[in-house]
Amino acid sequence: MDPNSYANNSTYQRGVVDAAKELLSKAIAEKLDIDILLSSNSFQIADLGCSVGPNTFFAVENIVEAAKFKFQSQGQDSQVPEFQVFFNDHTPNDFNMLFKSLPQNRRYFAVGVPGSFYGRIFPNASMHFVHSSYAIQWLSSVPKVVVDKTSPAWNKGRIHYLNSPEEVARAYEAQYTEDMECFLHARAQEIVYGGLMVLTIPGHPNGSSHSHSSINMSFQLLGSALMDLARKGGVSEEKVDSFNIPMYCMSPQELEAAVERNGSFSIESMENLPHVSVDDTVSKSQLFAAHMRAGMEGLVKQTFGEEILDELFDLFGKKLEEPPFIFETGKTINFLCVLRRKGNGFEHAV
Amino acid sequence: MDPNSYANNSTYQRGVVDAAKELLSKAIAEKLDIDILLSSNSFQIADLGCSVGPNTFFAVENIVEAAKFKFQSQGQDSQVPEFQVFFNDHTPNDFNMLFKSLPQNRRYFAVGVPGSFYGRIFPNASMHFVHSSYAIQWLSSVPKVVVDKTSPAWNKGRIHYLNSPEEVARAYEAQYTEDMECFLHARAQEIVYGGLMVLTIPGHPNGSSHSHSSINMSFQLLGSALMDLARKGGVSEEKVDSFNIPMYCMSPQELEAAVERNGSFSIESMENLPHVSVDDTVSKSQLFAAHMRAGMEGLVKQTFGEEILDELFDLFGKKLEEPPFIFETGKTINFLCVLRRKGNGFEHAV
Numbered sequence: 300m301d302p303n304s305y306a307n308n309s310t311y312q313r314g315v316v317d318a319a320k321e322l323l324s325k326a327i328a329e330k331l332d333i334d335i336l337l338s339s340n341s342f343q344i345a346d347l348g349c350s351v352g353p354n355t356f357f358a359v360e361n362i363v364e365a366a367k368f369k370f371q372s373q374g375q376d377s378q379v380p381e382f383q384v385f386f387n388d389h390t391p392n393d394f395n396m397l398f399k400s401l402p403q404n405r406r407y408f409a410v411g412v413p414g415s416f417y418g419r420i421f422p423n424a425s426m427h428f429v430h431s432s433y434a435i436q437w438l439s440s441v442p443k444v445v446v447d448k449t450s451p452a453w454n455k456g457r458i459h460y461l462n463s464p465e466e467v468a469r470a471y472e473a474q475y476t477e478d479m480e481c482f483l484h485a486r487a488q489e490i491v492y493g494g495l496m497v498l499t500i501p502g503h504p505n506g507s508s509h510s511h512s513s514i515n516m517s518f519q520l521l522g523s524a525l526m527d528l529a530r531k532g533g534v535s536e537e538k539v540d541s542f543n544i545p546m547y548c549m550s551p552q553e554l555e556a557a558v559e560r561n562g563s564f565s566i567e568s569m570e571n572l573p574h575v576s577v578d579d580t581v582s583k584s585q586l587f588a589a590h591m592r593a594g595m596e597g598l599v600k601q602t603f604g605e606e607i608l609d610e611l612f613d614l615f616g617k618k619l620e621e622p623p624f625i626f627e628t629g630k631t632i633n634f635l636c637v638l639r640r641k642g643n644g645f646e647h648a649v
Numbered sequence: 650m651d652p653n654s655y656a657n658n659s660t661y662q663r664g665v666v667d668a669a670k671e672l673l674s675k676a677i678a679e680k681l682d683i684d685i686l687l688s689s690n691s692f693q694i695a696d697l698g699c700s701v702g703p704n705t706f707f708a709v710e711n712i713v714e715a716a717k718f719k720f721q722s723q724g725q726d727s728q729v730p731e732f733q734v735f736f737n738d739h740t741p742n743d744f745n746m747l748f749k750s751l752p753q754n755r756r757y758f759a760v761g762v763p764g765s766f767y768g769r770i771f772p773n774a775s776m777h778f779v780h781s782s783y784a785i786q787w788l789s790s791v792p793k794v795v796v797d798k799t800s801p802a803w804n805k806g807r808i809h810y811l812n813s814p815e816e817v818a819r820a821y822e823a824q825y826t827e828d829m830e831c832f833l834h835a836r837a838q839e840i841v842y843g844g845l846m847v848l849t850i851p852g853h854p855n856g857s858s859h860s861h862s863s864i865n866m867s868f869q870l871l872g873s874a875l876m877d878l879a880r881k882g883g884v885s886e887e888k889v890d891s892f893n894i895p896m897y898c899m900s901p902q903e904l905e906a907a908v909e910r911n912g913s914f915s916i917e918s919m920e921n922l923p924h925v926s927v928d929d930t931v932s933k934s935q936l937f938a939a940h941m942r943a944g945m946e947g948l949v950k951q952t953f954g955e956e957i958l959d960e961l962f963d964l965f966g967k968k969l970e971e972p973p974f975i976f977e978t979g980k981t982i983n984f985l986c987v988l989r990r991k992g993n994g995f996e997h998a999v
Contacts (some may be wrong), residue, residue: 326885339689339773340772340773341775343772380772381772381773383771383775385760390748390749390751391749394744394748395743397742398740398744399741401740401763406774407773409762409763410761411744411760411762412758412759412760413748413759413764415760419758420758421690421733421758422690422731422732422733423690423731425733534784566728647685
């Protein structure tokens, strides 16, 4: 297996799944209304942006466990429904690998669903519980104007919106707003009245500026590493100009605003996850660089080819060790938001 | 793309899909009861043994089209449900390829379902229409006794049951009986009362002997080609002894008997498909050899390695051109069986 693969370098995301576990179980215990299973024989769960595992399996196992417990404590054992889990990611995801690594002892029927979660992927009112961890920070695409040479939002020499002209950040924000509208609109159709959606999102704290987000800072460093390579002739500067990372670092308030604009969901809770501590046998920056590579190399490869990866992420790792240290000055949070599909008397918390 | 791949060598199976089209549409027009959509918002279709496409897409498109027409002609346009299609095949199937080739303009939500259709793959009462074409002739596995050196059913020097000791054919038959029991038992739980299952199966005519089946004859030739290679030292004879093709060529009567033993389905129709004519710009035996290779090379490769494939299927092609010609003496039929899940007053044809 590729030592740089996501499956081997997602311990941080695993840490997030673990940190979210307690909140997720609590949300199910307190907020899941078993009456939502009105007309269906099975309890249908979706994980959006599941990647290839194994993190998605831990999350799903946790959800099934907590939901079973809720059914057992409120009904009779015989009323525990069958579970069907829909693993979703975009079509180029390696579903073959996902399917081969499905847990042998799973207590649910598993299916894979290819397609962007910014559009409809499920029939009307077919989902009882939708989960997504570390996925909706990805935009549906890079905002068009930031790669348009004639636009004031052209993002020359950078790959993200930090330290860019204000038009660039505004273009990213507009894309986020549009994407989130599509996301919530699609889910509002797919989730049954009273159904829950739990989102875990890396973002920046309310009230802090984009420029203090350590995610944004790290993309700035990666962009600067790419520009160093361009200056040495390792990559074409034009390609760097055309390359932008379609990720938006939102605050809890921004998500709240989007949910309110959409109008179909009530916010049942919004909490920051405890800080995720990671294995400290390797240096923080090495680990961070490895995670960055696991998350980004697919994207980087598409534009720049495989051959630059080692040099680029080495350079990136070195930049992480130069002041100002983003681990000290940067701010990032992981927050978990529990939403309920309104309608049919399910407007209020149970 | 691999010129020997299934996707490029399934024109015969495509011909079967086309030949089945009319019968399938007729079955839906005459037998589909739209009241089966009692408690569900969407019409759920499964294709079992879908492979990687494109044949599965033609079949599914045909089913969706005919079902829409039925809903429109019996209800109002606004009552046409959304469609969700579950593409199933065993876990090693290339679902990535399947997902990448999904029709852009499809009018259904698509999901992939990994797992053997001899076990449960869907929740209780969740399927309205199950389709399977050219798949259930595959057994769940080779009968154990035929690779057991101490058993009278040991199938030394052959790869299928034709011209084998009677014990071999009996072991295959027993495996078929057990598998079909599992298949029908699982589907009986998964299909809603009144739901339909349409199976297209290559088999042999009622009353004819296994030894006249051209499918069985062709496996005998393939086995004999393998033994020729073994004699020349190209493959080990022990490997040939251990290699058997897990396929059973059933008659319509055998299927009827299995359905009756199971008891959960009524047989709504059982018809032979019209003869499939294939492109005659290449010789019949060349085409047949190419199809055989497309269908079998995965299995052959697992035991004998990739390197024997060209020689083996060349040899097989030559054997096809020697008398007795299996195209003249062999019998094969493709038959289509329409089953209805009994229960809740849906016992009888609509």
